[in-house]
Amino acid sequence: MKTNMNNRNLFQKHSNLKLVSIFLLILPLYISAQNQNSVSGEITGENNHELIAFANVALFDSTGARLIGGAASNAEGRFLIENVNAGKYKIIISALGFESWSMPVEINGKSISLGTIGLTEKQLELNDVVVKAERIKARSEPDKNTYFVSLKMQEASNSGTDILRLLPGVSVDLQQNISLEGSSNILILVDGKERDPGFLRQLQAGKIDKVEIISNPGAKYDANITGVINIMLKKEKNTGIDGHVYAEIPATQSAVLLNPAYSLNFGFGKLNLFTSYNGDLRRFDITETYNREIDNHPGISRINSTQLVTQKTWSHRFHYGFDWMLNANNQVSFYGYYNPFSQELDGSAKIETNGTEPGDWQAFKNDEDQNTGTFYSLWYKHNFREKHGHELTMDLNLYNLKASNSTLFTNENGEFLHENLMKPDNRSANFRLDYTLPIAKGFQLNSGIQTRLRTMRDRNNLDFSYDENNYALFGNAGFNIKKLEANIGIRAENAERKLPDGQISDYYMLPTIAVKYDFNKTQNLKFNYRRAAIFPGFYQLNESASADDPFTVSSGNAILRPELNDNFSLEYAIRLKNHFVSARLFYDITPNAIRNLIWMNENRILEIQKNNLGEIRQTGILVSGAFAFGKAGFNPYLKIADVYSIPNQLSIENYIAKKHTTLFEPGLSAYFTFKNDITATFTFQYTSPVNEIQGTSFSDPLYFISVEKTFAKKLKAGLVSGVPFTKDFTYQGNKTSGHGFKNHTEGVVNLPAFPLWIKLSYQFSSGKKEIKSERPKSVTEPEKRKGF
Numbered sequence: 001m002k003t004n005m006n007n008r009n010l011f012q013k014h015s016n017l018k019l020v021s022i023f024l025l026i027l028p029l030y031i032s033a034q035n036q037n038s039v040s041g042e043i044t045g046e047n048n049h050e051l052i053a054f055a056n057v058a059l060f061d062s063t064g065a066r067l068i069g070g071a072a073s074n075a076e077g078r079f080l081i082e083n084v085n086a087g088k089y090k091i092i093i094s095a096l097g098f099e100s101w102s103m104p105v106e107i108n109g110k111s112i113s114l115g116t117i118g119l120t121e122k123q124l125e126l127n128d129v130v131v132k133a134e135r136i137k138a139r140s141e142p143d144k145n146t147y148f149v150s151l152k153m154q155e156a157s158n159s160g161t162d163i164l165r166l167l168p169g170v171s172v173d174l175q176q177n178i179s180l181e182g183s184s185n186i187l188i189l190v191d192g193k194e195r196d197p198g199f200l201r202q203l204q205a206g207k208i209d210k211v212e213i214i215s216n217p218g219a220k221y222d223a224n225i226t227g228v229i230n231i232m233l234k235k236e237k238n239t240g241i242d243g244h245v246y247a248e249i250p251a252t253q254s255a256v257l258l259n260p261a262y263s264l265n266f267g268f269g270k271l272n273l274f275t276s277y278n279g280d281l282r283r284f285d286i287t288e289t290y291n292r293e294i295d296n297h298p299g300i301s302r303i304n305s306t307q308l309v310t311q312k313t314w315s316h317r318f319h320y321g322f323d324w325m326l327n328a329n330n331q332v333s334f335y336g337y338y339n340p341f342s343q344e345l346d347g348s349a350k351i352e353t354n355g356t357e358p359g360d361w362q363a364f365k366n367d368e369d370q371n372t373g374t375f376y377s378l379w380y381k382h383n384f385r386e387k388h389g390h391e392l393t394m395d396l397n398l399y400n401l402k403a404s405n406s407t408l409f410t411n412e413n414g415e416f417l418h419e420n421l422m423k424p425d426n427r428s429a430n431f432r433l434d435y436t437l438p439i440a441k442g443f444q445l446n447s448g449i450q451t452r453l454r455t456m457r458d459r460n461n462l463d464f465s466y467d468e469n470n471y472a473l474f475g476n477a478g479f480n481i482k483k484l485e486a487n488i489g490i491r492a493e494n495a496e497r498k499l500p501d502g503q504i505s506d507y508y509m510l511p512t513i514a515v516k517y518d519f520n521k522t523q524n525l526k527f528n529y530r531r532a533a534i535f536p537g538f539y540q541l542n543e544s545a546s547a548d549d550p551f552t553v554s555s556g557n558a559i560l561r562p563e564l565n566d567n568f569s570l571e572y573a574i575r576l577k578n579h580f581v582s583a584r585l586f587y588d589i590t591p592n593a594i595r596n597l598i599w600m601n602e603n604r605i606l607e608i609q610k611n612n613l614g615e616i617r618q619t620g621i622l623v624s625g626a627f628a629f630g631k632a633g634f635n636p637y638l639k640i641a642d643v644y645s646i647p648n649q650l651s652i653e654n655y656i657a658k659k660h661t662t663l664f665e666p667g668l669s670a671y672f673t674f675k676n677d678i679t680a681t682f683t684f685q686y687t688s689p690v691n692e693i694q695g696t697s698f699s700d701p702l703y704f705i706s707v708e709k710t711f712a713k714k715l716k717a718g719l720v721s722g723v724p725f726t727k728d729f730t731y732q733g734n735k736t737s738g739h740g741f742k743n744h745t746e747g748v749v750n751l752p753a754f755p756l757w758i759k760l761s762y763q764f765s766s767g768k769k770e771i772k773s774e775r776p777k778s779v780t781e782p783e784k785r786k787g788f
Contacts, residue, residue, distance in 0.1 A: 037107050039081045040389075041114035043073045043093060044235060045121060051077030051209060051235065052119060053139070055095035062088040062104065071441070078389060082441050095119055115328070116235065137626040137633075138580035140524055140573035142478075142485050143514035144214040144230075145582060147626060152633060154208070156671040156679040156708070158246055158716060158761045159261065160190075160200030160231055163208055165704070166669045168624035168637040170213070170229065171685045173702055174722050174729075174749075175282065176201060176259060180227040181215060181622065181639065182665055182687060185534065187222065189230040193379070198317050198339075200231070202261035202278040204244050204763065209234045216528040216567060219474040219489030219512045220434065220446060223533040226565070239267045242765035243276075251756035255749075256283035257722070258757075270325040280315040286345070287728075290745040292551070292606065294355075300604060301355035303551055309347030309365060316340055329383040339373040349409070351549055361550055363409040363417055371403040389444070393434040401426045407546075420546040423459035424538055428452065442480035446489075449473055461544045466558065467498040468535070476512075483518040493533065499558050506562065508533045526571040534563040536594060540610045554608040561612050565590045581625040586641075588618040592648075595693045599654055600741045613656070613693045614648040620663065631674070637667035645693045655739040656694050664688040677710040695736030695743075700729050708759075716761045727753055 039059065043052045055073040059081050060066060068089060073079045084107055091114070092102040098119035105112065138147045147167050157163050164170045164178060171179045178197045180186045188195050190203065214221075214228035221228060243264040250256045263276040285308075292303040321335035344367035351361040377397035384390040403424045409417040434448040452470040476489035491510040496503065513529040542556040571584035597611040620641025627634045641663040647656040669683045686701035700723075708718030723729050733746040 037084045037086065038111040039084055039091065039105060039107070039114065040111070041079060042116045042235075043077045043079065043095070044116055044118055045098070052095050052098070053077060055079070055093055055119070057081065058092045059084065060090045060092065062090055064090045064092075080389065080438060080441065093117060093119065097121060137578045137628050138575070140516070140526065140575075140582065142487050142516040142526060143216060143218055143528065144212045145573070146210055146212050148210045149208045150628070150633070152631070152673050152679075153671060154205045155673060155677070155710065156681045157205035158759065159205055160203035160208060161197070163205050163211065163231075164200070164229065165683045166633070166635060166671055166681065167211060167213065168626060168635040168667065168669070171667065174257060176280070178229070180213070180229060183226040185225055186227040186229060187217070187225045189228060191233055192230060198278045198280065198315070199319065201259050202246070202263050202276045202319070203231070204263065206763070207233050216512065216514065216530040216569065218487060218514065219476050219491040219510065220448060223472070223491060223493050223508065223510050224535050224562075226532065226534075240766040241266050244761060244763040246761040247759070249758040249760075251758065252752050254285060255751050255755045256281065258282070272323040274319075274321060274323070276319040278317050280313065280341070282311060282313040284311045285750040286311050287748045287750060288746070290743060293742040294600065294604060295740045300353045300357055303351060303353050305349070305351045305549060307347060307349045307365065309345040312342075312344045312346065314342055331381045333379045334377070335379070336376045337374070341371050341373070342369045344369045349549060351551065363411060366408045366410070368404070368406040368408070371401065373399070373401045375399045389436060389438045391436050395430070395432045397430050399428045418547055421460050422542065422544055425457040425459055426455070426538055428454040444478045445476070446478070447475040456538045456541070458542055458544060461542070463500060464542055464544065464558070465498075465500055466541055469496045470494070484515070485518075486513075486515040488513055495533075495535070495562070522575045524573050526573070528567070528569045528571070530567050532565045532567075534565065536560040536562070536610070540594065551604065552606050552608070557610045560594055560610060561592055563590055563592055563594055578628045579626065582623070584622040586618070586620060586622060590616045593693060596695070597650070597654060598694060598736050598743065599738050606741065606743065611650060612648065613651045615646040616691065616693065617644045617646070618642070618663070632672045633670065635669045639663065639665040643691045645691050647693060651693065654694075659691055659693070661689065661691040661696070663690065679708050681706045692734070694738065695734050698733045698735075699731055700726075702729070714763050718759050720757050720759060722755055723751065727751055
């Protein structure tokens with residue numbers, strides 16, 4: 001009887017989800033039938049093709065004497081004038097710093113789109129000095145802050161990754177790993193299409209128009225991300241050939257960090273073919289240590305471990321695909337990549353034990369790491385003619401990862417001691433349908449469905465299998481009424497997980513709210529709320545044990561529950577000429593946080609396993625800014641929070657108590673331009689020790705200095721140094737205590753006194769510029785990181 005009741009409840013939930021899906025998809029289609037004639041278009045600069053926001057668009061009668069209607073372009077440079085009767089008119093467009101533009105239009109019973117309109121930039125010449133209108137530094141919107149990329153920022157950068165270094169709240173470490181406001185669980189987009197961080201390393205900085213920072217993603221985004229960085233490109237491409245080559249040369253062999261890249265585009269007619277490459281080559285000497293104190297043990301009171309290893313990492317990612325503009329309203333694209341990569345730590349390990357039974361253990365460590373990832377995506381977009389912004393997007397993509405990860409320990413005679421071996425075989429498929437409908441001036445609906453299928457196997461452990469099927473429905477309503485602008489959405493997600501011991505089904509209703517009130521043109525107040533569900537990955541779920549030495553064993557946990565997260569924030573933003581400042585109060589709660597549970601077993605072996613350990617609460621303030629002073633720009637960032645951890649029953653049983661810490665996270669990026677096309681940049685980032693419920697993690701401050709010179713506007717040469725004058729850099733550390741033990745670990749990169757890399761880049765192009773197509777998205781499985 002109980003089983004039948006559960007089946008009825010399950011059937012009812014599936015039925016409800018289907019009804020919601022039908023409602024979300026049919027409602028906008030029904031409303032679209034009520035549309036009237038309209039005039040729409042997109043406004044850009046004629047020379048640089050940058051989108052122009054807040055341009056005035058006026059619709060006059062054919063003589064130009066009587067005003068009929070009007071609108072202002074939005075953040076994407078788009079405008080829409082609705083409820084226009086059939087007839088002949090004259091349209092006039094004006095914007096600060098640009099010449100006015102006008103043309104006659106005629107409406108014959110249907111809406112028209114004027115396409116992309118280029119405005120000519122005004123120039124005022126004073127004794128051979130040309131003064132141009134300078135764009136604003138940043139803009140605050142309900143669900144995001146948008147930072148405009150200036151010419152000075154482009155001159156100080158080579159790639160998309162370099163541009164991100166200059167934005168407040170964005171951190172890029174020595175290995176090009178990107179995080180937003182302290183979280184690396186983020187989504188990277190280029191023109192709204194998902195990309196992995198490696199793609200940004202081959203993306204030319206000069207192609208970037210602006211960057212949207214979304215700290216509270218809306219309902220249309222995956223539930224398991226904490227933030228979004230959307231890089232918007234200039235709306236142009238070359239008919240002909242264009243591309244770039246980028247190379248780095250280490251000044252010393254003891255610290256190799258190279259990220260070579262190239263890109264090549266060939267456009268003709270309505271078709272654009274592209275290929276690109278980004279590499280990741282690293283070699284560092286690393287010292288990994290732990291000091292462990294053991295209480296109430298008759299033989300051993302302390303264990304000291306030292307591993308002297310060389311990290312050897314390489315990755316080669318080859319991108320390829322095409323963009324095909326079928327006509328003005330239809331686009332189709334294919335994108336794929338092939339990515340072999342490896343991460344190995346080779347060297348020696350030594351352990352000393354102290355107490356009444358002293359001893360030592362020595363071994364040679366050898367990694368054999370081979371991984372291959374492939375990705376394919378087919379993407380289609382249709383723009384409906386009657387309204388600008390009325391569109392349907394479909395995306396189908398497939399990802400596959402096959403790997404073999406081995407760590408072999410041998411003694412000084414080459415005899416076998418121990419081997420850790422995993423052979424992941426992971427596949428995923430994703431389908432997404434997204435429909436957007438502008439209903440009336442200042443009101444828009446968005447709805448869609450998403451299906452994500454994932455399978456994970458370990459070819460070395462046939463007992464491990466994991467299948468995950470996610471089905472999501474989402475809907476969002478956005479409106480703008482005078483000074484009030486809001487986006488309200490809901491995401492309904494069903495996650496079915498199949499394990500060897502059974503099946504688990506979870507249902508989540510994930511609301512999002514973003515509201516902005518404008519006090520005036522330069523000041524506003526925003527409120528945001530979002531609920532997220534973060535799902536564990538392969539290495540967190542795989543229960544295969546991995547031994548780093550005879551006294552330490554780690555494993556995953558197949559019954560991990562997803563993390564749920566609720567985030568509330570209230571943000572004030574002000575723009576002062578070209579300066580931008582925002583201050584945000586926030587409250588963040590994660591009730592079932594996934595962290596390491598560490599305990600000492602009866603054989604004095606430290607066991608480490610992923611578990612849902614309890615609740616983490618953060619209350620704090622975040623201040624960021626973007627300031628432009630002539631030939632220099634400064635982007636500061638500061639986050640301060642009280643962090644409380646509340647252990648659950650499992651943690652209490654392992655003697656974990658409540659903990660209160662203060663989080664301090666400052667950051668600063670700056671760029672400078674000098675005579676003779678010389679630029680310099682400086683970036684700094686630091687995070688104080690982080691509360692991990694049972695333990696505390698920490699790392700050293702990180703900073704970069706870079707100087708470059710441009711030759712003939714196409715060739716750049718420069719020098720970059722990371723953490724100079726320190727000689728070593730702690731990239732990860734942890735302090736943990738439990739019943740009967742204390743443990744302190746550190747991983748340190750050994751660097752020269754002044755680590756230096758030479759970088760060279762060259763850009764080339766031919767042909768004329770046209771409207772740029774959009775491209776599909778790419779995804780990757782999270783990699784297991786080891787070493788630095």
